[in-house]
Amino acid sequence: MASRLPAATRPLIACxxxxxxxxxxxxxxxxxxxDAPSSAAAAKISPSLTAVAAQxxxxxxxxxxxxxxxxxxxxxxxxxxxxxxxxxxxVLARLAAHGLVKVVPSPALHLVQGxxxxxxxxxxxxxxxxxxxxxxxxxxxx
Numbered sequence: 001m002a003s004r005l006p007a008a009t010r011p012l013i014a015c016x017x018x019x020x021x022x023x024x025x026x027x028x029x030x031x032x033x034x035d036a037p038s039s040a041a042a043a044k045i046s047p048s049l050t051a052v053a054a055q056x057x058x059x060x061x062x063x064x065x066x067x068x069x070x071x072x073x074x075x076x077x078x079x080x081x082x083x084x085x086x087x088x089x090x091v092l093a094r095l096a097a098h099g100l101v102k103v104v105p106s107p108a109l110h111l112v113q114g115x116x117x118x119x120x121x122x123x124x125x126x127x128x129x130x131x132x133x134x135x136x137x138x139x140x141x142x
Contacts, residue, residue, distance in 0.1 A: 051070075052078065057119065065078075084110055084131060085129050092112065099120030
């Protein structure tokens with residue numbers, strides 16, 4: 001059935017399914033405060049990244065996110081911008097040690113572009129110099 005749907009509606013359907021899943025799991029009390037990342041760390045991650053990371057960790061095919069607002073590669077890694085308060089070789093090394101790969105620094109913007117496994121997002125937010133993590137802003141054709 002999904003193959004008959006217009007490609008533009010597929011991300012919308014995925015979002016609706018995700019929201020229903022979060023609502024149901026929240027109502028069932030599936031998540032305990034001990035299991036959740038700290039609210040300060042979670043606040044550093046874009047909600048759209050959090051949603052797609054949850055879908056990927058639940059087994060959704062990374063190919064579903066090859067194009068869109070949040071993108072994943074064939075290995076299930078998310079493409080992200082990591083905004084930092086300082087950009088030094090030591091910061092780049094620590095980001096890499098915490099799971100960020102294919103690193104492309106942008107010193108003028110105080111950000112580092114890269115790919116990260118969904119389960120490593122929380123590790124990155126725990127670094128003191130990380131301000132926030134968002135999906136890149138992709139150019140849109142007219």
